[in-house]
Amino acid sequence: MREAQSDRWHPALQDPAGGRTGTAGGTGKTMVMDKGLGPSAFSDLLHMSAPYIDMIKLGFGTAVLTPDDILLSKIDHAKSRGILIMTGGTFLETALALGLQNEFLAQLRQLGFNGLEISDGSFPMTRKKRSELILRGQDMGFTVITEYGKKLGGQPLTIGHFVETATIDLELGAELVIMEGRESGSGAGVYNEDGSLKEQDFRSILQSMPLPDKVMWEAPRKEQQVFLLQTLGPNVHLGNISFQDATALEALRRGLRGDTACWVENPTADMEGKLN
């Protein structure tokens, strides 16, 4: 359950739709992407928005370009607020391509990262390797998050393959499976080049996925966040949220913005409209 920000506010004003701070709510995870924030900006982000952030991804390989003292302080600060912090999946893929898997994982542990993202968006990975990494990551103490989807080339989404991959990942202990959406929110996963949703693919995933609550949708654009919230409810897991939008997204989740304010009177109105 999310922290109440202040007892000056009546609970119904903090969450007028009743889906976030009420007893049934608060499970939807938010993953924010940090592409190289300076220490003050990172500290500001957590000072302001930590209650609304579950995970921080230090995008792609930016961690290695961050001065050690700043990196260590980001990791410590995130963990002190109960936030999972991990590098971008591309960084792991690069390490694998260089034959540096052991060194990479050991370095993440030594630095104190508590999350590990396993993806194959840029380089192919066998099922065997993916499974081995999921188990190895957990053995090393990481919370493992996997990702599905290719980054370049506009490859069509194969629903059956996604469902099979996600199901095995989760059985092996992955906490969540992220649906690729890129930082741009276009030309990957369930998004067309213009950022609009491939609704048929999206519906097929919902119909075929045994554990849809274990999917995190990368949704950097506001229209994508609104669609997913209206369709799947305030507690859908959303990723690749820009650091500027962490609090704004929480307002959307709670029905404190025009796009979702309708939930206050009828929480399921738009859900039904979108899916039928």
Ligand SMILES: O=C(O)[C@H](CS(=O)(=O)O)OP(=O)(O)O
């Ligand atoms: O951070 C990464 O490695 C990338 C970011 S993007 O897709 O290149 O914008 O995402 P990931 O989802 O972690 O593979």
